[in-house]
Amino acid sequence: MSTQKRWIVCSVGIVAFFVVLLSITYMASMPDSADSERYLSIPIEVSGAANRVAGIYLNTRLFDTLIEILVFSVAVLGVRYYLSHSPQISLPSLSESAVVRTAAGILGPLALLLSVYFATFGHISPGGGFAAGVIAASAVLYVAIAQGMQATEARLSPQRIAAAEKGILLFLFLWILLPLAFGDAPLTELLPPGTPGKLLSAGSILPYNLLIGIKVFFGAWLIIAAFAQHRGDL
Amino acid sequence: MAGHVLLALLPIVAVVALTQSRRLSAIIGMGLFSFLLAAVYLVMRAPDVAITEATIGAALVTAIYILAIRRTGRLTVVADEVPGLLAREADRIVGLEYDILRGFAISQGLDLSVSFVPLRRVRWLVAHGEADIGAGGIVPLTGAIDPLDATPGHLETGVYAFDARDGRPTSELAPDYDGYFSELQSKARNGLLSSSVTSLDLARVLSLSRGAPLEGLDRLDGRHGYAFLVSKDRADLKRDLVRYVESLQRSGELDAWIARHVR
Amino acid sequence: MATIVSFVLLGIGILALVLRRDLVIKLLALGLINASSILFLVSIGNRPGGRAPIQFPGETAVLVDPLPQALVLSAIVVNFAILALALVFVMILVERYHTTDAQRIEQEMSRETDEEETPCL
Numbered sequence: 001m002s003t004q005k006r007w008i009v010c011s012v013g014i015v016a017f018f019v020v021l022l023s024i025t026y027m028a029s030m031p032d033s034a035d036s037e038r039y040l041s042i043p044i045e046v047s048g049a050a051n052r053v054a055g056i057y058l059n060t061r062l063f064d065t066l067i068e069i070l071v072f073s074v075a076v077l078g079v080r081y082y083l084s085h086s087p088q089i090s091l092p093s094l095s096e097s098a099v100v101r102t103a104a105g106i107l108g109p110l111a112l113l114l115s116v117y118f119a120t121f122g123h124i125s126p127g128g129g130f131a132a133g134v135i136a137a138s139a140v141l142y143v144a145i146a147q148g149m150q151a152t153e154a155r156l157s158p159q160r161i162a163a164a165e166k167g168i169l170l171f172l173f174l175w176i177l178l179p180l181a182f183g184d185a186p187l188t189e190l191l192p193p194g195t196p197g198k199l200l201s202a203g204s205i206l207p208y209n210l211l212i213g214i215k216v217f218f219g220a221w222l223i224i225a226a227f228a229q230h231r232g233d234l
Numbered sequence: 235m236a237g238h239v240l241l242a243l244l245p246i247v248a249v250v251a252l253t254q255s256r257r258l259s260a261i262i263g264m265g266l267f268s269f270l271l272a273a274v275y276l277v278m279r280a281p282d283v284a285i286t287e288a289t290i291g292a293a294l295v296t297a298i299y300i301l302a303i304r305r306t307g308r309l310t311v312v313a314d315e316v317p318g319l320l321a322r323e324a325d326r327i328v329g330l331e332y333d334i335l336r337g338f339a340i341s342q343g344l345d346l347s348v349s350f351v352p353l354r355r356v357r358w359l360v361a362h363g364e365a366d367i368g369a370g371g372i373v374p375l376t377g378a379i380d381p382l383d384a385t386p387g388h389l390e391t392g393v394y395a396f397d398a399r400d401g402r403p404t405s406e407l408a409p410d411y412d413g414y415f416s417e418l419q420s421k422a423r424n425g426l427l428s429s430s431v432t433s434l435d436l437a438r439v440l441s442l443s444r445g446a447p448l449e450g451l452d453r454l455d456g457r458h459g460y461a462f463l464v465s466k467d468r469a470d471l472k473r474d475l476v477r478y479v480e481s482l483q484r485s486g487e488l489d490a491w492i493a494r495h496v497r
Numbered sequence: 498m499a500t501i502v503s504f505v506l507l508g509i510g511i512l513a514l515v516l517r518r519d520l521v522i523k524l525l526a527l528g529l530i531n532a533s534s535i536l537f538l539v540s541i542g543n544r545p546g547g548r549a550p551i552q553f554p555g556e557t558a559v560l561v562d563p564l565p566q567a568l569v570l571s572a573i574v575v576n577f578a579i580l581a582l583a584l585v586f587v588m589i590l591v592e593r594y595h596t597t598d599a600q601r602i603e604q605e606m607s608r609e610t611d612e613e614e615t616p617c618l
Contacts, residue, residue: 003516010515014508021507025500025541041563044552052550052560053282056567068571075578082585118285126281126551130574134289141297197553216574220294223581227301230588241502248506248529252513257521257597264525271532278499279549279561280539283569287535290577295528302584303521 048193049202050124058123058205059188065208066176069215073169076219079226080162086230101146108142111135119213123202129209133216140217141224149228158225165218168211237277244270257303265296311335311348312359313369320348320369331369331462333491338478360463366471368463499540506533520587520597524580531576538565538572 037043040060041052049055057065115136118127144152176186190204200206247270251263268291275284313320313331320329327348339346348369351359360368464472482488510533513526542562550563587597594602 006515010512014511017507017511018504021504021537044554050551050553051282052552052563053566053570056563057570061567064568064571068575071575072578075575075582078582079585082582082589086588124551126285126549128282128286128570130570131282131285131289134286134294134574134577138289138293138297195554219578223578224294224298224301227298227581227584238498241499244502245505245509248509252509252517252522252526252529257519260522260525264528267529268532271536274499274536275539278539278543279547280542280566281549281551283535283539283566283573286570286573287532290573291528291532295577295580298581298584299521299525302588 044196046193047188047202047205048123048196049205050196051122051126051128053126054123054128054205054209055202058208059203062176062186062188062208065212066172069169069172069212072216072219073165076162076165076222079223080158083226083230104142105146108139108146111139111142115139115213115217119209120206121199122209122213123205124197124199129212130216132209132213133218134220136213136217137220137224140221144228149225153225156221156225158222161218162222165215165222168215168218172211172215237274240270240274240277244274258300261296261299261303265292268292268295311346311367311369312351312356313348314350314352314356322350330491334479334482334488335367335369335462337482338475341478357463360465366464367475499543500537503533503537503540506530506536518598518600520590520599520602523599524583524587527583528576528580531572531580535569535572535576538569541565 041056042060044050044052044055047055047059049059112135115132118135119129119132122128122132140152140156179186188203190207191200191202193201193203195201244267247263247267251260251267254260254263268287272284272288272292275281275287320327320331332348335348336346356368360366462475464475479488482491507530510526510530513529514523517523517526542565544559544561547559547561550560550566552558552560590602591597594605
């Protein structure tokens with residue numbers, strides 16, 4: 001459509017959005033109810049997690065997290081499948097600049113350390129499994145810049161990582177949903193809740209963080225490797 | 235206070251990033267926007283969200299976009315302008331050799347950059363490693379030019395001698411001409427070209443003669459062809475280029491391109 | 498204040514999505530719209546004078562509402578995955594039509610479907 005009509009449609013749409021969203025904001029700024037504190041953002045003595053955000057999305061809203069990692073897996077599957085039809089480039093992709101290669105070789109392991117920290121301390125400190133997985137994938141990207149894609153692929157073969165990722169997904173599905181078949185709630189106390197603030201506390205949040213971190217790392221690395229290998233004609 | 239400043243900066247950075255003309259600038263601008271947004275989340279007391287947004291938005295999304303858009307590396311080509319093979323037209327470059335080089339660059343995942351220099355500089359630049367490929371020239375198809383390597387020619391041609399005064403070619407041998415082709419063309423138009431100046435190749439003859447009959451042109455000895463010049467250190471580049479041109483010949487695309495550009 | 502900024506970003510994103518022709522810029526605008534919705538959700542959980550939602554036993558301070566932040570964490574990761582998939586589709590389109598101009602791609606596609614419908618003898 002012509003530029004003028006586009007402008008009109010955009011302006012009308014934006015005004016409509018403003019109206020709708022401002023009204024939602026008005027309604028959302030009503031005071032919180034006590035039920036939210038009791039059922040959703042449960043107190044830290046119950047969940048054992050000092051990080052209250054982790055105490056929500058890995059305890060009371062666990063199913064949301066489960067479906068989220070399922071969607072992530074499907075997206076990784078889609079990316080790998082559709083890119084597999086594009087031609088691969090045959091250049092060994094090594095950065096030409098020695099400065100970049102050296103710096104990347106130093107920063108990569110540091111970022112990997114950071115990712116492990118976020119995954120294991122996700123229940124007492126900001127972080128969590130998702131950020132940990134993504135940081136780990138970026139760290140391995142640094143390592144790939146430093147030593148070349150071929151060497152990295154030799155150690156982390158895409159087929160095995162894809163299989164491992166789906167394996168973790170399957171395991172998490174069964175682990176979370178199987179208790180439902182027996183009439184129980186999903187297991188949230190693999191470790192005892194303990195005192196919030198200690199490392200071994202917060203129920204199963206620590207194992208969940210580790211598993212989700214590993215899984216998101218595999219998925220994000222698969223996406224990056226697929227992009228790095230297939231031709232971009234853009 | 236800091237929160238308000240950052241919040242006010244957000245729309246500005248977004249507008250600046252999305253109104254860029256180059257894709258790469260827009261991607262980097264949005265990476266900066268992500269980073270600023272992570273700072274805003276920090277000010278709003280949401281550390282988990284800030285960490286996740288910073289790593290995903292600023293690092294991973296930018297990395298993926300850049301991987302998709304641009305491959306590392308660049309193929310530098312220096313050439314002398316030859317109409318039909320590699321010539322400037324308004325703001326584009328057209329020609330047979332340009333098509334070949336661009337297809338080769340895409341197949342290697344490289345960016346192509348073409349610069350036009352005098353013919354003598356072409357050899358110097360390629361020999362000293364400042365450019366990858368030299369184009370737009372002719373080489374004798376029997377033997378190499380030290381210290382450069384030549385690919386087997388993709389279009390065979392002849393070297394003609396051309397007399398501009400009365401429009402009839404002679405068969406005088408003359409030293410290699412150098413300089414931009416346009417200079418030569420303007421000289422020919424103004425009749426300043428003396429008879430002993432040129433031994434030209436087919437493309438330039440076709441362009442200069444503009445309808446003068448070509449029968450009776452004397453061909454000088456030796457088989458010549460248009461080829462690419464590659465430095466002797468880059469044997470792998472030469473091998474890839476030769477392989478690519480051969481695949482073009484096999485699939486018949488080279489003939490189609492020759493028909494389109496030269497004849 | 499942050500809520501209003503999120504609406505402004507939404508407006509910028511929609512405008513850029515419709516008015517810019519380049520497919521990659523359209524994708525970036527989609528990412529901006531994602532970011533604006535996440536900013537909106539996080540900002541309505543902001544309580545005045547609140548502190549970060551990390552609470553150790555024995556503290557009684559007013560905390561920022563942790564619920565929108567928990568919802569939004571998954572949303573960021575899912576947005577990234579969908580964006581990667583969309584980028585793959587854009588790459589395939591560009592490979593097919595050799596241009597990133599959305600209007601020209603539409604013209605080529607409509608020309609292709611027109612040619613399919615005319616019977617060839």
